Each structure stands twice: as structure tokens, then as C-alpha cells.
Amino acid sequence: MTHNIKKLDTTLGDLIAAASEVAFEYSDNDKEAYRLARLALIEILRNASYSMNVEENFNGPSIRKYLN
16 A cells, blocks of 8 residues: 655754744734744644644643743
8 A cells, every 4th residue: 555645854943933934024013923823833733644633732822921
């Protein structure tokens, strides 16, 4: 049986940095950029090959709480 496996050889930190960089390029303000990066990362993780409830894990405190 042949499996079509998509593998991204990167670290989570690199993935977050890339998503944030692109989000800040296309956003009008910091709040919008953080939201866009968050949504992009959720979609990437949701489409990952392993099964987990991504949305459930992101319903906690917002990242801004820790950046202040």
C-alpha cells in the first residue's frame, strides 16, 4: 500500500516565525497580525497528519497576556 505522506522538516519555532513574518506584512496593525498568524498556525496544525483537537488547545488565555 502506498501512502502519500507530506512531511515538513522544520521546528515549531521556525513555523511560528514564518507565519508571524507573513502576517505582519499583510496586516494593518499588531493585533490583526497576531490574529492572522494564529489562524494560519491553527490551520496548519489542523491539517497535520496526526489527530488532535487543535481548537480546544487554543481556547486558553490569549498570547497578548504573556507579551505584556
